[in-house]
Amino acid sequence: MTRLHNLVGVPAGKTLAEVLPAFAGVTNEVHVGQPATECAACRKPFNAVRKRRKSVRLFPAALCQIVPVALQYGLCGRCFAQYQRGGADREAVLVAIDAYSDGVEATQ
Structure with missing residues (x-):
């Protein structure tokens, strides 16, 4: 199956620090800006x-x-439920999040 997005999950059994060494030893977070006011999937x-x-x-x-x-984005309950169903539903949500993150304007 061809993926329509550029998102890759952290492999099972690995930590984020193992995949991206810049996160090794990170213990604190600093949040910059305001949370998005719209769902990253359905907008x-x-x-x-x-x-x-x-x-x-x-x-x-x-x-x-x-x-x-x-980068942290919010999902509404409907889009999260669609993601949890898996399969093509999950892929559709990931495609929408990827487009939102890249700043692609929604056409529908």
Whole structure:
């Protein structure tokens, strides 16, 4: 199956520090900026009904060779449930998150 996104998970049995050595010894976090106001998958705004249910962290591999940086995006409950179903549903959410992270404007 051809992947439509550039996201790769941390392999089972490995830690992030083993995959990206810049994270070895990192014990603290500094959050910069405001959390996104929309879901990274469906791009619908968070509100009283559509709440942020899960966060996804992306670690840009090229940048993380130098400095440990993580980008954190929120997912609404509907998109998180779609991700949990696995298969093509999961791939669709990952494609949408990848496009959101790259700044690609939604066309639908």
